[in-house]
Amino acid sequence: MSNWFIDKRQEDPNDERITTFLVHKKRGDIMSDCDLEMDDMLPFLNINPYGNIVVGGLGLGLIIDELLKLEKVDNIYVVEIDDEVIGLTSHKYDDNEKVTIAKGDARDFDLSQVPFDIDFVYMDIWDNDLGDTYEDRLEVCQHWGGICKECFSWAKDRSKINFEAKK
DSSP, rough: OOSSEEEEEESSSTTOEEEEEEEETTTEEEEOOHHHHHHHHHHHHHTTOOOOEEEEETTTTTHHHHHTTOTTHHHHHEESSHHHHHHHHGGGGOTTTTEEEEEEOSSSSOGGGSSSSOOOOEEOOOSSOOOOOOGHHHHHHHHHTTTSSEEEEETTTHHHHHOOOOO
């Protein structure tokens, strides 16, 4: 029995849009295609990433979908820790030669498994943007940052604000 499912629902009663959620049965909503989630990707997308990109965390594949729209993106190597998430959402990339999905933990993934030189890294492996995830974001980017032009992490600024507020 799977711990994950996709749910489509109206998030805001004043807005007719239907939002898609990736939901974990115990942890609740993990990701959605809401405006906030999309806005969190903009700092990365606005630098016009190109070449070979590693994405930590498959989720709904939103960042992958956006990267595939960019002409200068050659390859996207996704590292996802959860087999069930891979089974639930990876099928939409089955016929796309630019996308490779590997099972593993992006926190300590063996960088030699990536079959190309990495230009950019985008990490979205956290359930929330709380302060207790800020230091983990820094460590993950330190792990990947030495081999690429830039490493981004989802909601890093918000998690930093929440981290500093806890002090």
